Each structure stands twice: as C-alpha cells, then as structure tokens.
Amino acid sequence: MKNRRLLKRSIILGVMLAAIGYTFYIHFSEDRGLVSQGDTAPNFVLEDMEGNRLELAELRGQGVYLNFWATYCPYCVQKMEYLQKYHEDYKEKGVEIININVDETTLQVERHQERKGLSYSLFIDRNMLVSNAYGVSVLPAVFLINEDGQVLEAEVGAKTEEQVIAALDKLIPIN
Numbered sequence: 001m002k003n004r005r006l007l008k009r010s011i012i013l014g015v016m017l018a019a020i021g022y023t024f025y026i027h028f029s030e031d032r033g034l035v036s037q038g039d040t041a042p043n044f045v046l047e048d049m050e051g052n053r054l055e056l057a058e059l060r061g062q063g064v065y066l067n068f069w070a071t072y073c074p075y076c077v078q079k080m081e082y083l084q085k086y087h088e089d090y091k092e093k094g095v096e097i098i099n100i101n102v103d104e105t106t107l108q109v110e111r112h113q114e115r116k117g118l119s120y121s122l123f124i125d126r127n128m129l130v131s132n133a134y135g136v137s138v139l140p141a142v143f144l145i146n147e148d149g150q151v152l153e154a155e156v157g158a159k160t161e162e163q164v165i166a167a168l169d170k171l172i173p174i175n
Contacts (some may be wrong), residue, residue: 041143044133046124060147063144065098066100066134067098067141075159083097101123103125
C-alpha cells in the first residue's frame with residue numbers, strides 16, 4: 001500500500017516538474033518571438049485610448065517607428081518627448097509613429113499622456129501579446145519598419161534626440 005502511494009506521488013511530482021520546466025522553457029526561450037533586421041514585421045491589431053483601431057498591415061506604404069514603452073521607464077519618457085516634437089512633421093513625410101505601452105493600466109497611461117502633454121495616439125498592449133510577438137524584454141524597444149513591412153532595425157535602450165531623428169529619417173518612404 002505504501003509503495004503504491006509513493007509511486008503515485010512520484011508520478012504526480014514528475015508530471016508537475018515537467019510542466020513547470022516546459023513553462024520556463026517556453027517563457028524564457030531565446031527563440032520566443034524575436035524579430036530582427038530583415039524579418040517581416042508581425043501584424044497586430046490594437047486600439048488607442050479613444051478606441052480607434054490600428055492594424056499594422058494597413059500602414060504598408062509608410063515607414064513605421066514602432067516604440068514599446070512604459071511610464072516607469074525614464075528613457076522611454078525622454079524618447080516620447082522627442083517624438084512629441086517631431087511626430088507631425090514625420091507624419092507629413094510618410095512616417096507613422098506608433099507608441100505601444102507594455103501592459104499598464106488605462107489610468108496610468110491617460111495620466112502620463114495628460115502630464116506630458118502628448119498629442120499623439122497611445123496604445124496599450126494588454127497581456128503583452130504584441131510585445132511577446134516582437135520579443136521585447138527590455139525597454140525602450142523600437143522597431144524601424146519600412147514601407148514594405150520589413151524590419152530595418154531593432155533598437156533597445158536610451159537614444160539621444162539626434163539618434164531618434166536619424167532613425168525617423170531612415171523611415172521616410174522613397175516615392
């Protein structure tokens with residue numbers, strides 16, 4: 001009787017350890033959704049703070065500056081101030097700046113938008129589905145996507161205003 005109980009417990013423990021190991025492997029695997037230079041940018045659909053729908057595929061023909069950010073990230077906040085200065089100019093040149101918050105509350109994002117006087121659309125990546133598809137693990141993370149939907153560069157970390165402008169310049173479609 002004791003041997004049978006011990007066997008059952010051992011099997012249950014083994015199954016649980018296998019499930020936990022598999023979960024860690026999937027979550028922390030290096031191959032998990034990493035998008036790099038030359039890849040086709042994964043499509044996604046998000047809504048902005050006003051409920052307006054955005055699908056990446058609908059932006060073909062334009063350059064896309066895809067910026068993943070959070071309110072607690074000082075480098076993100078600084079970069080967003082640069083983007084506030086230039087988003088209208090680059091929109092006229094055919095470059096769309098998409099700012100995706102990584103799973104913070106609507107209230108946090110709204111307060112940040114008001115406090116910083118941001119006039120462009122902000123999107124929230126609920127459950128980090130888009131972030132995971134792009135392999136975002138460090139903020140700020142930016143993907144430069146050309147008019148054909150190809151990733152030109154993936155950038156991580158703080159950038160100067162000049163570096164942000166240079167990245168935006170790379171995205172201007174050649175017509």
